[in-house]
Amino acid sequence: MKKLKSWLASANTLDCEFPLANLPYAVFSAKEQSHSIGVGLGDQVANLRMLEEAGLFDDLSPSLRESVRQSTLNPLMGLGSDQWGALRQRLTALFSHIEYKEVVEPCFIPQADVVFHLPCQIGDxxxxxxxxxxxxxxxxxxxxxxxxxxxxxxxxxxxxxxxxxxxxxxxxxxxxxxxxxxxxxxxxxxxxxxxxxxxxxxxxxxxxxxxxxxxxxxxxxxxxxxxxxxxxxxxxxxxxxxxxxxxxxxxxxxxxxxxxxxxxxxxxxxxxxxxxxxxxxxxxxxxxxxxxxxxxxxxxxxxxxxxxxxxxxxxxxxxxxxxxxxxxxxxxxxxxxxxxxxxxxxxxxxxxxxxxxxxxxxxxxxxxxxxxxxxxxxxxxxxxxxxxxxxxxxxxxxxxxxxxxxxxxxxxxxxxxxxxxxxxxxxxx
Amino acid sequence: MKKLKSWLASANTLDCEFPLANLPYAVFSAKEQSHSIGVGLGDQVANLRMLEEAGLFDDLSPSLRESVRQSTLNPLMGLGSDQWGALRQRLTALFSHIEYKEVVEPCFIPQADVVFHLPCQIGDxxxxxxxxxxxxxxxxxxxxxxxxxxxxxxxxxxxxxxxxxxxxxxxxxxxxxxxxxxxxxxxxxxxxxxxxxxxxxxxxxxxxxxxxxxxxxxxxxxxxxxxxxxxxxxxxxxxxxxxxxxxxxxxxxxxxxxxxxxxxxxxxxxxxxxxxxxxxxxxxxxxxxxxxxxxxxxxxxxxxxxxxxxxxxxxxxxxxxxxxxxxxxxxxxxxxxxxxxxxxxxxxxxxxxxxxxxxxxxxxxxxxxxxxxxxxxxxxxxxxxxxxxxxxxxxxxxxxxxxxxxxxxxxxxxxxxxxxxxxxxxxxx
Incomplete structure (x- = not known):
């Protein structure tokens, strides 16, 4: 298996649990800011709301763009696997191609500096x-x-x-x-x-x-x-x-x-x-x-x-x-x-x-x-x-x-x- | 037991299940309007949002006034028994004293003309x-x-x-x-x-x-x-x-x-x-x-x-x-x-x-x-x-x-x- 590399060094170490191949979702907050949807990469969390505001999802669907700005994952969860796939493909590109580093990196925050919350409202x-x-x-x-x-x-x-x-x-x-x-x-x-x-x-x-x-x-x-x-x-x-x-x-x-x-x-x-x-x-x-x-x-x-x-x-x-x-x-x-x-x-x-x-x-x-x-x-x-x-x-x-x-x-x-x-x-x- | 009477005739009949002594809550809608909280009286439903807008709750607490304007009962449910008591006392007065009839009656709609919905979001x-x-x-x-x-x-x-x-x-x-x-x-x-x-x-x-x-x-x-x-x-x-x-x-x-x-x-x-x-x-x-x-x-x-x-x-x-x-x-x-x-x-x-x-x-x-x-x-x-x-x-x-x-x-x-x-x-x- 060829391992795709990220421009983020911590995502490429041997013991890293959050390489490009993972990209797990979470809901987090930092410094008393509001709850945001995040994606884990290396030792960082990418703030999806900030990525959206930076225009990096502009060509994705309006419902997808709206869903990543929320404080729980429920709306994104309800969009279905095609939209999840489109978002994953975009995140993989943003985190692997060096030309995105300058605009993406300010949307990262160290995992050690955030508080995690329940990722969604669990109905049943x-x-x-x-x-x-x-x-x-x-x-x-x-x-x-x-x-x-x-x-x-x-x-x-x-x-x-x-x-x-x-x-x-x-x-x-x-x-x-x-x-x-x-x-x-x-x-x-x-x-x-x-x-x-x-x-x-x-x-x-x-x-x-x-x-x-x-x-x-x-x-x-x-x-x-x-x-x-x-x-x-x-x-x-x-x-x-x-x-x-x-x-x-x-x-x-x-x-x-x-x-x-x-x-x-x-x-x-x-x-x-x-x-x-x-x-x-x-x-x-x-x-x-x-x-x-x-x-x-x-x-x-x-x-x-x-x-x-x-x-x-x-x-x-x-x-x-x-x-x-x-x-x-x-x-x-x-x-x-x-x-x-x-x-x-x-x-x-x-x-x-x-x-x-x-x-x-x-x-x-x-x-x-x-x-x-x-x-x-x-x-x-x-x-x-x-x-x-x-x-x-x-x-x-x-x-x-x-x-x-x-x-x-x-x-x-x-x-x-x-x-x-x-x-x-x-x-x- | 002395039976308090309402100015609404249908609330005082012998077979009426919704006299003044009851005042049950529901969530309803009529003619494709939004969901409202209602209270049953006789063969009618009183729209609490309309009663609030008519100024009939002006001296009640802001949280209570806000709660009766919602489309589910959850916020009212969360306010506690003192506030439920205050609302019940007010509704009893409004529905029994004839001087309120003119302002209250336009907030009624026949039960037969509405659609009922789940009264609240049931978490568990x-x-x-x-x-x-x-x-x-x-x-x-x-x-x-x-x-x-x-x-x-x-x-x-x-x-x-x-x-x-x-x-x-x-x-x-x-x-x-x-x-x-x-x-x-x-x-x-x-x-x-x-x-x-x-x-x-x-x-x-x-x-x-x-x-x-x-x-x-x-x-x-x-x-x-x-x-x-x-x-x-x-x-x-x-x-x-x-x-x-x-x-x-x-x-x-x-x-x-x-x-x-x-x-x-x-x-x-x-x-x-x-x-x-x-x-x-x-x-x-x-x-x-x-x-x-x-x-x-x-x-x-x-x-x-x-x-x-x-x-x-x-x-x-x-x-x-x-x-x-x-x-x-x-x-x-x-x-x-x-x-x-x-x-x-x-x-x-x-x-x-x-x-x-x-x-x-x-x-x-x-x-x-x-x-x-x-x-x-x-x-x-x-x-x-x-x-x-x-x-x-x-x-x-x-x-x-x-x-x-x-x-x-x-x-x-x-x-x-x-x-x-x-x-x-x-x-x-």
Whole structure:
């Protein structure tokens, strides 16, 4: 793969996650200025509103020019893949041809100098459950005699999530309270969550929507997807275990969820598509979840990582430590299948809607995307290199999720989502 | 109870659901004009923007005056109960004192001449499960050996719902498709829902929200509630039965849900509050779900009804037929308990968020708020007075949900939500 070079030096270094081949979107502000749409390049953010005002999009469509001047990505998301392609092509030209440097460079600001915000207004958030390895390992903990339910290999299982409590990377949050019931007691009690967990997920943003009652065909599904982010679906396992039957998880999920600032466009992922395959023993998908394109390139090779930095590590200036790795290509269901399934009943999706991939765990136990799996439901603590032990997340822990595609020579990154857990309310109602 | 009279004759008739004691809110438009906030009185809608422009709110707060000029109720909802009270007091004066008639009457338009719209932007929708009678009867169908799960009498069980597919009364919708699996087959197939059902619910609208991480105390909970509507949580029982484990209902609910146009303010419900009691054998609620006020007046006497009008009835000019009645006072959990529970984990609620009460069924089997219950899971068809039979909802059926408080002399109504089911997509993907 020949690597296109930018006139911006920081975009061409070997360890750069934001080369020309990436161009992820974000919403940011600097020095109390208004929120702007930005595109990441090297260690900089390009302010799209300033690029537009500099006349660099004058020959693009009026709707596209208007959309990049907004303070959220929703209008751009709603324009569709042709317009996203036109903008990406223009940005690639502006950032690679040296003659644009003089006019473009004043529209850059260092990433280190900005504050990131949620990239769009998230109307609805749905969380899938696409890792069969996660479903099997968690199922074995909750239902030892029946780990993988009969519908799993037919239905891309998902539930409606809470949009209001989704925040951007960097925000700290309080340990939640809720009803907890231990097996030894015959009644629950209100208390602070004792089994706080992360979930290593991709966030998938809908671009163009559909009309109520009109399903999206699997072969058109990805044209409705704007891009992907890192997503942590924070979970209170003890609250979940008591509340989740028969209608699914509720307060165990709605206290806080977090997104990385960057949305990597689907176009950037093109070189990392791969075959989506099933085990010979697995059923083939129903027709509405099947297509030749989905089979040959439905999966995506995205490397995922979980890191932890405890309060003690910070106090001792120790670096964060990696807890696990996995890969989105091991997902049992693809992005196109998620979108086709979500709309098969006529449900309407809208620009800015978020789909969580579900916890991405690989086939090996050490490729688990949650502590619930890594510690066998809290029964087998893990020991960190400084001697600290963890069964679940403790106050002061910072959890960092990262994702990237490629190798040491060619890499594009999704950035990271990181949050510190604070102690909960000391005076419960 | 002395009944305050309006100078508008239609507001004082015995069968009027919108007397001065009600004053429900809606969003409407007439003759292609813009969306306006309206208040129902008799057979009229008062246009609040016009009342404001006529100077009738000049001494009210600037934020209140601004909020009633908007095209959705969200800004008014966010102002809080003191401001809602000030507006209600003013409207009561304007509509009752004859000296205002000349200036107010031009701001009225007949309800029959307007189109209603969703009253607000619904950020998040959560659906509760507060009828123990519904939970027990449905539980017995899905889990004969374990109808009421152990958490039910402790946890106000709920799940996150889909906001995008909520529509206003009057819209028709297509029968949804989805994965169906009959017990006789070892594999599912894509097909049109064969077990389409309604759910008789109250819609509860959040007014003022809370900050993430800050629970709402049960004694303050109702100050955060703007009002209530009729709500039909349409359900595809066959899709639900196959998809719902382990994460709860998803596509079985997200194809269409519908709201009545009117939001009855909580202030109008004050005369209909009643004791909330538990059976002696039931556990007392945990402290965060308990308060003296909630015990003495947490419940509300709201009469609920389901009606059906089949295609054949319409063709023969037969009136709609009542299928069942129930009462919200039989709910196992109160509105204040729903709000306190929803936020105990720190989840933030926002102006315009919707809580569904869950299907309201009474203790007697004929007080069932769904066909699933009325027909024992489709095994015992009901026979209508024209001889037609129903197990579930058929194409062409119009389902009408109504709600009201009071008796023949003093009645305030929630209006109705009604929709016709159309045939589904004939060409499935």
């Amino acid at each position: 958030y749905s969380d899938f459950y696409t890792s069969v390895h996660h479903a099997s390992r968690v199922g074995a903990l909750f239902r030892p005699d029946n780990p993988l339910l009969p519908n799993y290999k037919w239905v891309p299982v998902a539930y409606h999530g809470r949009a209001s409590s989704i925040r951007i990377s960097g925000e700290a949050f309080k340990r939640p309270a809720g009803q907890l019931k231990v097996p030894e007691s015959d009644r629950p009690a209100l208390g602070l969550c004792q089994r706080l967990d992360y979930e290593l997920e991709l966030g998938i943003f809908i671009g163009t929507g559909n009309s109520l009652g009109e399903p999206i065909d699997i072969d058109e599904a990805e044209q409705h997807v704007f891009g992907v982010s890192m997503f942590n679906d924070w979970s209170a396992r003890d609250i979940q275990a008591w509340e989740y039957q028969p209608l699914g998880p509720f307060l165990s999920k709605s206290f806080f969820s977090s997104l990385s600032p960057w949305i990597m466009p689907m176009a950037a992922l093109a070189p990392y598509r791969c075959h989506w395959t099933r085990e010979a023993s697995d059923p083939q998908p129903l027709d509405y979840l099947d297509s030749a394109t989905n089979r040959t390139q439905g999966a995506i090779d995205i490397k995922l990582e979980v890191w932890i930095e405890t309060e003690k590590m910070r106090a001792n200036n120790q670096p964060a430590e990696r807890l696990s790795t996995s890969n989105f290509k091991d997902s049992y269901w693809t992005i196109a299948q998620m979108v086709a399934h979500h709309t098969i009943n006529g449900c309407d999706v809208k620009p800015g809607d978020l789909l969580g991939s579900g916890t991405q765990s690989g086939p090996a136990p050490e490729e688990s995307g949650s502590l619930l799996e890594l510690t066998a439901g809290g029964k087998e603590p893990i020991t960190l290199s400084n001697g600290e032990q963890r069964t679940f997340v403790e106050d002061g822990d910072r959890i960092i999720l990262k994702g990237y595609c490629g190798n040491e020579q060619h890499r594009i990154g999704l950035g990271k989502v990181e949050n510190i857990v604070k102690s909960g309310n000391s005076h419960l109602p | 929708y959560s659906d509760f499960y507060t009828s123990v009678h519904h939970a027990s009867r449905v539980g017995a169908l899905f889990r004969p050996d374990n109808p009421l799960l152990p958490n039910y009498k402790w946890v106000p069980v709920a799940y996150h719902g889909r906001a995008s597919s909520i529509r206003i009364s009057g819209e028709a919708f297509k029968r949804p498709a989805g994965q169906l699996k009959v017990p006789e087959s070892d594999r599912p197939a894509l097909g049109l829902c064969q077990r389409l059902d309604y759910e008789l619910e109250l819609g509860i609208f959040i007014g003022t929200g809370n900050s993430l991480g800050e629970p709402i105390d049960i004694d303050e909970a109702e100050q955060h509630v703007f009002g209530v509507s009729m709500f039909n949580d349409w359900s595809a029982r066959d899709i639900q039965a196959w998809e719902y484990q382990p994460l709860g209902p998803f596509l079985s609910k997200s194809f269409f849900s519908s709201l009545s146009p009117w939001i009855m303010p909580m202030a109008a419900l004050a005369p209909y509050r009643c004791h909330w009691t538990r059976e002696a054998s039931d556990p007392q609620p945990l402290d965060y779900l308990d308060s003296a006020t909630n015990r003495t007046q947490g419940a509300i006497d709201i009469k609920l009804e389901v009606w059906i009008e089949t295609e054949k009835m319409r063709a023969n000019n037969q009136p709609a037929e009542r299928l069942s009645t129930s009462n919200f006072k039989d709910s196992y959990w109160t509105i204040a308990q729903m709000v306190a529970h929803h936020t105990i984990n720190g989840c933030d609620v926002k102006p315009g968020d919707l809580l569904g009460s869950g299907t309201q069924s009474g203790p007697a089997p004929e007080e069932s708020g769904s066909l699933l219950e009325l027909t024992a899971g489709g095994k015992e068809p009901i026979t209508l007075s024209n001889g037609e039979q129903r197990t579930f909802v058929e194409d062409g059926d119009r389902i009408i949900l109504k709600g009201y408080c009071g008796n023949e002399q003093h009645r305030i109504g929630l209006g109705k939500v009604e929709n016709i089911v159309k045939s589904g997509n004939s060409h499935l993907p």
